[in-house]
Structure formats: C-alpha cells, structure tokens
Amino acid sequence: MSQIHFLVERALRFRTELARISALQAMGALTTLTLPWLAGQLLGGVVEARIGSTSTIVLALVALLILSTLFKISGAMVSARTSAVILAQLRLDTYRKIQRLPMKFHNRSNQGELLSLMTYEISRLSDFLTNTIATVPAMVLTAAGAIVILFVIDPLLALLIPILVPIFYILLRFSGRKLRANATKMRDAETEVFNKAEMHLEMLSATKAFAVEDTQFDLYTAAIEDARRKSALNEQINSVISPLVGLIAALAALTVILLGGLQIGEGGRTPGELFSALLYAALLTRPIGQMAELWGRLQLARGTLARLQAVITLEPEQGYDRGLLPDTVRGALAFRDVHFSYPGRQVTLRGANLEIAAGEVIAITGENGAGKSTLVNLLLRFYDADQGQITLDGTPIENLQVQALRRYIGYVPQRTMLFSGSLRENVVFGCPQASDEQIAEALRLSQAEAFVADLPKGLDTQIGDHGVRLSGGQCQRIALTRALLLHPQIIIFDEATSMFDLENEALFVKAIKGALSGQTVIIITHRRALLALADRIVKVVDGRFEEVAAS
Numbered sequence: 001m002s003q004i005h006f007l008v009e010r011a012l013r014f015r016t017e018l019a020r021i022s023a024l025q026a027m028g029a030l031t032t033l034t035l036p037w038l039a040g041q042l043l044g045g046v047v048e049a050r051i052g053s054t055s056t057i058v059l060a061l062v063a064l065l066i067l068s069t070l071f072k073i074s075g076a077m078v079s080a081r082t083s084a085v086i087l088a089q090l091r092l093d094t095y096r097k098i099q100r101l102p103m104k105f106h107n108r109s110n111q112g113e114l115l116s117l118m119t120y121e122i123s124r125l126s127d128f129l130t131n132t133i134a135t136v137p138a139m140v141l142t143a144a145g146a147i148v149i150l151f152v153i154d155p156l157l158a159l160l161i162p163i164l165v166p167i168f169y170i171l172l173r174f175s176g177r178k179l180r181a182n183a184t185k186m187r188d189a190e191t192e193v194f195n196k197a198e199m200h201l202e203m204l205s206a207t208k209a210f211a212v213e214d215t216q217f218d219l220y221t222a223a224i225e226d227a228r229r230k231s232a233l234n235e236q237i238n239s240v241i242s243p244l245v246g247l248i249a250a251l252a253a254l255t256v257i258l259l260g261g262l263q264i265g266e267g268g269r270t271p272g273e274l275f276s277a278l279l280y281a282a283l284l285t286r287p288i289g290q291m292a293e294l295w296g297r298l299q300l301a302r303g304t305l306a307r308l309q310a311v312i313t314l315e316p317e318q319g320y321d322r323g324l325l326p327d328t329v330r331g332a333l334a335f336r337d338v339h340f341s342y343p344g345r346q347v348t349l350r351g352a353n354l355e356i357a358a359g360e361v362i363a364i365t366g367e368n369g370a371g372k373s374t375l376v377n378l379l380l381r382f383y384d385a386d387q388g389q390i391t392l393d394g395t396p397i398e399n400l401q402v403q404a405l406r407r408y409i410g411y412v413p414q415r416t417m418l419f420s421g422s423l424r425e426n427v428v429f430g431c432p433q434a435s436d437e438q439i440a441e442a443l444r445l446s447q448a449e450a451f452v453a454d455l456p457k458g459l460d461t462q463i464g465d466h467g468v469r470l471s472g473g474q475c476q477r478i479a480l481t482r483a484l485l486l487h488p489q490i491i492i493f494d495e496a497t498s499m500f501d502l503e504n505e506a507l508f509v510k511a512i513k514g515a516l517s518g519q520t521v522i523i524i525t526h527r528r529a530l531l532a533l534a535d536r537i538v539k540v541v542d543g544r545f546e547e548v549a550a551s
C-alpha cells in the first residue's frame with residue numbers, strides 16, 4: 001500500500017471532522033472571492049461619483065468581511081479541536097498496536113524511535129491532516145474562482161495562468177524531490193537525538209561514576225549538530241521556494257496591471273474592472289503559495305507515514321484474538337523436544353525435554369547464558385519454539401489465547417520492573433482489585449512488610465522519578481509481592497531473590513514454603529537457599545535439561 005493510500009485511509013476515519021473544516025474554509029473562500037469584485041465596483045462608484053450605489057457596496061463589503069472573518073474563526077476553532085481528536089486517536093491506535101506486537105519486534109526495535117513516533121511525529125501528522133489536507137478544497141476553490149473571474153473580466157488576463165502553471169510545477173517538483181530526500185535524513189537525525197537523550201539520562205549515574213560527562217556531552221553534541229544541519233537544509237529549501245513562488249506571482253500581477261492599464265482609455269477596461277482584476281490576481285497568489293507549502297509538508301509527512309505504516313501493518317502477536325480460554329488449569333507443564341534459537345543467534349535449546357507435574361516445585365540451574373530465562377520466554381510465548389511442543393495440562397500452549405495463558409502464570413523477572421508511582425500502584429499492577437488484606441499477606445510473604453511499614457507514607461510512598469529510591473533487594477521484594485498477589489497456578493521466580501540478604505532470603509524460603517501449596521513453581525536460581533524449596537533440580541546443559549541430585 002502506498003503512503004498516500006495509507007494517509008487517505010487514516011484521513012477517511014475522520015471524514016466528518018475534516019469535511020466540517022473543509023466546508024467552513026470553503027465558505028470562507030467563497031465569501032473572500034466576492035470581495036475583489038465589490039471593491040472594484042466601489043472604486044468604479046467613487047470614480048464616477050455614484051454616491052447611492054457606493055453606500056450599498058460599502059454595506060455589502062462590511063457584511064461580507066464580517067462573514068469571512070466568522071468563517072475563519074470557526075474554521076480555526078474546529079480545526080484545533082479536530083487536530084487534538086485526531087492526535088489522541090492516532091496515539092491510542094499506535095500504542096494499542098505497539099502493545100500487541102511480539103517481543104521479537106520490541107527486542108530488535110529502538111525504544112527512542114518508537115517514542116518519537118508515538119509523540120511528536122504523530123502530532124505533526126495530525127497537524128498535517130487538519131491544517132493542510134483539510135484546507136485543500138478552500139485553496140482549490142479560491143484559485144479556480146479567481147481564474148474564472150479573471151477570465152470573465154478579461155480573457156487575455158486569464159491567459160497568464162497556463163503560462164504560470166508549468167513554472168510552478170517545475171519549481172515544486174524540483175523542491176519536492178530535494179525536500180523528500182532530506183526529510184528522511186532529518187527525521188533519522190531527530191530520532192537519534194531522542195535516543196541519545198533517553199540513553200544518556202538512563203546512564204546518568206554511570207556517566208558520573210566513570211566521570212565521562214565530557215565524552216557523553218560530545219556524543220550528544222554530535223547528534224544535535226547533525227539534526228540542526230539537516231533541519232537547516234530543509235528550512236533553506238523552504239525559504240527559497242516560498243519567496244520564489246511569491247515573486248513569480250507578483251510579476252504575474254504586475255503584468256496584469258500593465259496589460260489592463262494599457263487597455264484603459266482605448267474603450268477597454270474601466271478602472272473598477274482593472275482594480276478587481278488586480279485584486280483577483282493578488283488573491284491567486286495566496287492559494288498558490290499555500291500549495292507550495294502543502295507540497296513541502298507532504299514530503300515531511302511521507303517520512304512519518306512510512307514509519308507509522310511500517311508499525312501499523314505489522315502482524316500482531318499470534319493468539320491475541322483467538323484460542324482456548326480454559327476456566328481453570330492444574331499447572332502441569334511439558335517441554336517435548338524443544339528446539340529454539342533467537343533470530344540471528346546460535347541455538348539455545350536443542351531437543352529440550354522436561355515434565356513438570358501440577359503442584360511441583362522445580363529448580364532450574366545452569367551456567368550464565370545456558371538458556372534458563374529462555375525457557376520462561378517460551379512458556380510466556382514471548383517467543384515460539386522453532387520445533388517441538390510445550391504443553392499446559394496437555395494442551396499445546398499455542399492453542400491457548402495468549403493473554404489467558406499469561407494470566408495463569410505469575411512471573412518475577414530477573415530484572416525488576418517498577419514504574420514511577422506509588423508502591424501500592426506497583427504492587428497491584430496485575431491485580432487492581434486486590435483487597436488490603438490480600439496485599440498485606442503478599443507483603444508478608446515477600447518480606448517487604450517491615451520496610452514498607454518504615455516508609456513515611458507506607459504503601460502510598462511514591463517511588464521512582466518522583467519519590468524515594470528503593471534498594472535492589474527492596475525492589476525485588478516489591479516485584480515478588482506483585483506476583484504473589486495474583487495467586488497464579490504457575491509461578492516463576494527468575495533469580496527473584498538474587499539481591500536478598502541471606503537472613504531475609506531464609507525468611508522468605510520459610511514463609512513461602514507453606515504458602516505455595518498446590519501451585520506449580522519454577523525457580524531459576526544459582527542460590528542454595530532457594531534450591532532447598534525444590535522437589536527436584538534440573539540443570540540446563542548444552543541446550544537440554546538434565547536432572548541433578550539435590551545436595
């Protein structure tokens with residue numbers, strides 16, 4: 001699908017709003033078109049000293065000026081409102097789509113690029129739809145109206161048009177090509193600034209600790225400089241084109257005056273008609289200038305459209321809209337001859353077999369990079385096995401609706417993911433309806449109870465950007481609370497206590513032992529204390545699972 005087709009498809013979803021803006025602007029254009037004619041009549045009346053007719057014309061002129069202003073005001077108001085609606089809708093659509101794209105996509109895509117697409121690129125596009133596309137009917141109406149009226153006043157004057165059109169065409173084609181080529185580079189450079197800013201802010205403490213502020217500053221300066229150069233080139237092209245279009249249009253208007261002026265007195269034009277013709281010629285320059293601008297903006301919008309199209313047309317994760325929705329699960333898992341490699345990487349799992357009975361507590365160990373977390377990635381269907389099968393209670397997991405599958409699994413990832421907000425919001429992330437009692441119980445099990453109680457506002461303490469920072473071990477305890485609160489049938493701890501002190505880890509093991517009865521538990525760990533929880537220990541070796549005797 002071409003970008004223009006894609007744009008039309010997006011625009012059609014807002015056809016009512018865009019039609020309203022177009023209609024208001026078209027009515028404004030029609031009103032404006034009558035003004036030069038009336039002005040000519042007024043001049044004629046003044047020259048010929050027809051006082052009676054001039055007062056009627058003045059009244060009509062004032063009324064039409066007011067009307068034209070009213071159309072302009074309401075057009076601008078509707079346009080601003082519509083732009084905001086389109087912006088919100090496009091952002092929601094894109095966010096929804098990005099949420100549903102597979103982890104495969106997210107792991108290889110650039111966060112800064114997605115962020116810039118979802119925020120300022122989309123806002124430019126909504127501006128483009130309301131401020132540019134919706135003004136096309138008014139532009140065309142004004143240009144066509146002025147040409148027709150010029151032709152009626154004097155066919156000779158209107159002959160200027162076929163001479164002007166090819167000049168404009170060549171000019172716009174040339175500038176369009178240059179603008180388009182630069183637009184992609186400009187956007188890439190701007191995205192790089194976004195990326196660098198995001199990355200550098202995230203790395204700020206490391207930057208300070210390694211005292212590399214100057215190096216980081218130089219990298220950021222290079223990105224800023226590149227974006228500035230490319231944006232300056234764009235402005236330069238635009239700043240040549242618009243005045244050039246204006247100059248050509250002004251020269252055309254001058255020709256109108258000369259041709260018309262010569263005809264006065266030879267029984268040709270009246271001064272009033274000449275004045276009207278001059279005003280229509282001047283009026284014609286406005287839509288022509290706007291068209292040049294529209295052309296430039298379209299070249300910029302095409303870059304955004306290409307990126308948006310690339311995201312919107314991607315296939316969402318499989319299993320979102322279809323699949324089995326079991327009412328309950330027992331939690332029996334099986335990996336049968338599972339082979340898997342990440343795109344472009346060496347084989348991680350090669351014929352892995354593992355049976356986990358419902359309610360069993362199994363520990364998975366293995367060297368760094370052996371493939372322990374990969375097992376979770378496959379179980380949660382962040383990735384699909386290349387070969388073999390994974391089943392839950394005997395049903396292949398790809399036959400289940402993917403969100404239903406994930407809701408049966410509580411997952412404490414290796415890298416805790418807390419967001420800036422209150423502790424309570426972080427804890428109830430997957431279970432917003434949890435009661436205070438349930439939260440208290442989960443906090444008790446994860447050994448978070450005491451440190452949360454010590455915070456000045458307890459669970460209502462803000463953490464992250466706007467509040468207190470938590471220690472690594474405290475973050476892990478909150479991540480554990482979040483998963484325990486779900487009471488999932490299957491729970492996975494991926495190095496979930498790696499930052500716990502020994503005493504608290506022992507307390508956690510003691511507390512959790514009784515609490516997990518009936519749940520299938522997968523513990524990925526190198527820590528001895530946690531191994532004590534397991535019924536069985538399995539090691540990942542050479543892409544396969546090997547049973548290990550508990551020591």
Ligand SMILES: Nc1ncnc2c1ncn2[C@@H]1O[C@H](COP(=O)(O)OP(=O)(O)OP(=O)(O)O)[C@@H](O)[C@H]1O
Pocket residue numbers: 107342343345348366367368369370371372373374375414
């Ligand atoms: N998203 C990914 N894309 C590409 N390769 C990956 C990805 N995640 C992991 N890998 C690679 O797959 C292999 C297995 O990684 P995995 O995270 O499963 O190891 P692990 O056993 O959990 O290691 P650790 O003990 O260090 O946590 C590693 O070589 C790793 O580099």
